[in-house]
Amino acid sequence: MEIALIGNPNTGKTSLFNNLTGSYAYVGNWSGVTVEKKVGVFKNNIGQLIDLPGVYTLNPLSKDEGVVTSYFLNEAVDRLLNILDASQLERNLHLTLQLLEFEKPALIGLNMIDVANKRGIQIDASKLSKILGVPVVPVVARNGKGCDKLVDVIATKSIQPANKNLVCYGQAVESAIAAITGEMTAKTNHSTRFLAIQYIEGNEYVRNYVNHIADQQKLTSILEELESQLLNQYDTKSLANFIYTKRKEVIEKIVAEVARKGDATIPLSEKIDSIVTNRYLGLPIFLLLMYFMFMLTFDWLGTPLSDALDGLLTGPVTSGIESALGAIHASAFIHALILEGLVAGVGGVLVFVPQIFILFFFISLLEDSGYMARVALVMDRIMESVGLNGKAFIPMIIGFGCNVPGIMAARTIETPRERLLTVLLTPLMSCSARLPVYALFVGAFFAGHKAFIVLSLYVLGIVMVLILAKIFSSTVLKSETSLFVIELPPYRLPQFQSLWRSTWDKGKGFVRKAGTFIFAGSVIIWLLSYAGPGGLEVDMDDSFLAAIGNVIAPIFAPIGFGTWQAAASLITGFLAKEAIISTMNIIYFVPNDASLQALLADFYTPLSAYSFMVFILLYIPCLATVATIYKETNSKKWTAFSMIYAFVIAYVLALIIYQGGRLIGLV
Amino acid sequence: MFESLKMGDKGKIIDISRVGKLVQRRLLDLGITEGSEVCVKCVMPFGGPVMIESCGQCVGIRRKEAVQIEVVRL
Amino acid sequence: MIASIIIGIVIFGYAGWALVRFINKSKQGKCAACGVKDSCSSQCSPIVKNK
Structure with a gap:
């Protein structure tokens, strides 16, 4: 049995989905979190639920x-499982009426009763059920209250809608519906009335x-006739508007019967809003929050945790593995493979888990609290001036975590042009996989201003988005x-x-990828650095990896890092950005305690590190x-475009920074 | 006229037809149309969007669309 | 010696398998990022534009 979960945006469909299926899908507090249908299996196996x-x-x-x-x-x-937001019943019922016209078995989950009660709205669920002719079950999707009952009703009752044709659209429309359904008889499995109404709309x-x-021509003529008739007869702007009004009349009657309004308390939400979306404070508050987030991730909390983890890996873990390998008399090859390849490569990425989880925690907090939509509002003026849309900022913030869901979130943007622009530009948002690279380099070269330097990179990404959006949207x-x-x-x-859960859900991908x-990448990179044309165990500079890196290294000489090591790590970085860090750990592998950071100083200057x-x-x-x-x-064209423009911009900007920096005397 | 409303003022929409088709549709989806009571919650600086409230829900729209909505003050 | 050979085979075997799987998954793009991909039976088909 396939059950479709459907409702207005941000009414808790995905929360309910998670509760009913026991799975964990992405939940947030803004409109349009779910952009693609998701399929899950009910906990008690009665069928599939589609979000x-x-x-x-x-x-x-x-x-x-x-x-x-x-x-x-x-x-x-x-x-159909239709979920309604009890605090916004009028608006939600428009969809319900259309769903009932679809004439499939349906039931209703009445969500957010707590919110409605706070606004002083009381809803009589049994009366609503009687009027609509389908079962109505009150639920609280966030904590799962009422979900068991919902499952019972889905599984047991026959829930064929009892009342047909809740809305009568008036004589003119009804006769057009009859004519259109007549044209479709026996040609489709769907409700012909539903199709006819949607066709007219x-x-x-x-x-x-x-x-x-x-027959397309016949239908068009029916439609045109109806349109001219309606526009003459009634004071209405369009067919869609007429149908909307008819539905609204029915809804007003329903709501008058089932809902009672009492005194509402002023919601806390509005008090918060008067501050965070304040005329003058809105933008500064947003920037302050971002700064706080970076300080916590890089200075106050994240770095000490990462250092502790690093100490654990290079200390007890490494010596433990060493003695274990010694005990089983492993060969020198295996010894090097595990310690110089795996521990260096995988461990080098794993030490950044604390920082990444802190960042993800903040992104989840932004999503869950409802602040995300406010950020879109606050940012819209700036985004509009470059030909984008405030909503494009949501994919971009998600892109800070991972670009892939960020790009998918762009689907909520209504106009195709703005959506394409957002998709093309979201990769410039610095995703969490790039973060280890920064963390490593700021630790080595900018120890005093870690958070500031990293923040400057994130801001640079945003500034580039704004500039490029302006350029693309005007060309x-x-x-x-x-x-x-x-x-x-x-x-x-x-x-x-x-x-x-939401933090873990985002972060586990990072941990899994490390495993x-x-x-795998570490093994291959290590092997390439261990072997060379001259045989095994060659000097690193004579290895295959050096040979590969040397081919493209000259390209990067003008921007400050024309070494084969940098070139090789950039190649692996295309597969996954974290791979850059594991490649570097393997290439610059130093036994003893000398850390990678100290070694990097031999290969980079602060300026070339920034570049x-x-x-x-x-x-x-x-x-x-x-x-x-x-x-x-x-x-294919736009995909190629997204890769090429990014490379060109990266090169040009790094060139300006490196050569410009040298001109004004930086090193 | 929307411009005449200040923060915290309430009004009733009397004509929304001058607003762009897409925006009109979306506002209709949210239940905001002729006859709806709205309250201006917040106005962003530099010609930025406005936040309006109708039936307990808040919606952000751009200034240039907002000024095309005819409202009478309540 | 035998231990070394076994460890070597395990590591290289796992690495090869993981690499192939990762590349295949990356190519799928969004399914890899989907929260319920394990229990999902529909292919997240790209949506055809209506115009």
Whole structure:
């Protein structure tokens, strides 16, 4: 049995999904967290649950909303689970009415009753159930209250809607519906009434579908006739508007019967809003929060933890492995493979786990609290001036964690041009995999100003986004249309448990990658550095790795790091950015206690180190990101463009910084 | 006129048809249309977006769209 | 000696397997980033633009 979970954006669909299936999908407090349908299996195995992106209506405006409509048209769904936000019943019921027209078994989960009660709204669930003709179960999706009952109802009851045709659209529309359904008889498995109404409303997806199965010309003439008739007869602007009004009338009646309004207390949310979205304080508060986040990640908390972990790895762990290898009389080859390859490569990445988790914790906090949508609001003026949209800032902040989900989050942007622009520019956001590189280099060269230097790189990424957005939007991606309407959800106090899960969910990928890809990469890199044309155990400078690196190293000489070591690590960095750090750990492997940081001083100056970090920040996105860009844009041209422009910008900027820095006397 | 509303003022929308089609659709999705009561919560500086509240939910829209919405003060 | 050979085979075998899997996954792009990919039976198909 396939059950589709559907509802307005930010009503708790994904929370409910997680509760019902026992899985853990991505939850946040802004509209449009889910951009792709997700499938999970119910805890008690009664069937599959499909989490769909939130929509206000089945008539889509953006790409993520289109997912829902095409799901309804193209896939077999057995039951609908509609989740309603009790505090916004009027708006939510518009979707419900359309779903009931779809004439599939349905039931309703009434969520956020607590929020509604705080606003002084009391809802009679049984009365609502009677009017709509489907079961209504009150739930609290965040903590799972009522979920058991919901599952019982899904599993046992027959939930075929009892009341058909809740909305009567008036004589003119009804006769047009009859004419259109007549054209489609026996040609589709879907409810013909549903298709007819959506067709009249102007749903592009449905129009495409209907035009395939029925006579297009006849339908168009019915539609035109209806339109002229309605516009003459009533004071209405369009067919869609007329249908909306009819639904609204029905909804007002329903709400009047089931909801009671009492006194509301002024929500805390509004008090917070008066500060964080304050005219003058909004932007400074955002920047201050970001600065605080970086200080905590790099100075106050993250670095001491990373150092402790590093001490553990280079100390007890290494000596433990050494004695174990000695005990089994391992050969010199195995000895070197494990200590110089694996411990150096994988360990070098693992020591940054604390910093990455702290960063992810903050991103989760931003997402969960509801601040994210406010950031989009605060940033919109700046983004608009470069041809972007405040909403583009959400993918970019997510991109700080990992570019792949960031690029996917761009789907909530309604206009194709702004979406493409956001997809192309999100890779410039410094993802967590680039963070170890900075951490290593700032530790070696800028010990006094760690957080400041790293923050400067993040800001550089954002500044480049703004500049490039301006350039692209006034050259290759010209268009006037822009759309910015954003829902600002009420703040909620994030629960520690969900915050931790969300942090772990993002961070575990990093740990897993260290155990799989970084492990494999370390073995290969080590082997390439251990072997050379002259045989095994050659001097590192005569190894295969040096030979490969030397081929492209001259390209990087003008920007300050024309060594084969830097070149080799940049190549591996295309596969995954963390690989840069493990490659360096292997290449610059030093036994004893001499740390990598001290050794780096022989190869880099502070200036060339900064130039190197800037290059890492901007050069070609990693393989997974490139693949995602291709999937999202569906265009080889734009994918190639995203790689080429990034490389060019990285090179030019590093050149300016390095050569410019030397001119003014920096080293 | 939206411009005449200041922070904290309440108004009722009487005409929304001059606003762009897409924005109009999205506002309609959110339940904001002719006849809706709105309250201006916040106005961002430098011609930035405004935050309006209607039926207990907050929505951010751009200034240039907001000024095209006809409202009467309540 | 035998221990060395076994360790070597295990490490290189695992490394090869992990590498192949990683490259395949990266190429899939977004499915790799999906929260429920283990229990997901639908291919996250790219959505065709409606215009």
